[in-house]
Amino acid sequence: MIDDSLTFLGSMNMLSHQRVGGRREVMAVMRSRHFAAHILRHERADEFDRPPTCPACRQQRRAALRGSGSKRRLHWLCPPPCRHPISPFPDIDGGRNQRRAPRRPRP
Incomplete structure (x- = not known):
């Protein structure tokens, strides 16, 4: 989560990159307030914010x-x-x- 409308989805783990032939992981950018709110609710961010x-x-x-x-x-x-x-x-x-x-x- 970057802010209330920009979400990166996926992984770019440097340890999973192949030396030859490209990468094995993907990162997607989602620009949507609705999607960001859905992910925050699913991950229960409000509860983790206030233990x-x-x-x-x-x-x-x-x-x-x-x-x-x-x-x-x-x-x-x-x-x-x-x-x-x-x-x-x-x-x-x-x-x-x-x-x-x-x-x-x-x-």
């Missing part, structure tokens, strides 16, 4: 993935040695790393 404070230790919590398989999702954790319970990120429409509604069978 909560733990009610027990009063320190800022950090985000981490917890669980496995379809139950793997983002949670807020306290830094050690605090053992306050972890709290899951709230589900939002189109958000990343959260429970998904079951797929409808195809007709």
Whole structure:
């Protein structure tokens, strides 16, 4: 994300470039306020911008993935040695790393 309307999508990792024959990665530029807003919502940027404070230790919590398989999702954790319970990120429409509604069978 560059600003509220300019988004780079892809990767230009220097380590993935071939010595001969060109590059193996691509970067695209998207100029759209709607697309930028969609990506920020999907990546949950507003929540990462304001991490909560733990009610027990009063320190800022950090985000981490917890669980496995379809139950793997983002949670807020306290830094050690605090053992306050972890709290899951709230589900939002189109958000990343959260429970998904079951797929409808195809007709």
